[in-house]
Amino acid sequence: MTEQIGIVGGGIVGLALARALARSRDAEVTVLEKETRVATHQTGRNSGVVHAGLYYPxxxxxxxxxxxxxxxxxxxxxxxxxxxxxGG
Incomplete structure (x- = not known):
């Protein structure tokens, strides 16, 4: 029997989780997103910078x-x- 999994949120974390679950299990994965497109909130505002952690002690x-x-x-x-x- 195929497992049914629901993921709430179509940002980068929700989509990555859905992809990983769909690939690793016999599962039907559904992503629920309130917007008309995915990645429109926090993920869509990503600056593309990988933080070095230099600002923290x-x-x-x-x-x-x-x-x-x-x-x-x-x-x-x-x-x-x-x-x-x-960048340097």
Missing amino acids: PGWLKAELCARGRSMTREYCEEKHLPYRE
């Missing part, structure tokens, strides 16, 4: 997560042959 979780996310984003872009430019 050393040892803070936010600083560590920014550094890890930056590294993971760079690796993902290399694997998928996507443009990634480091």
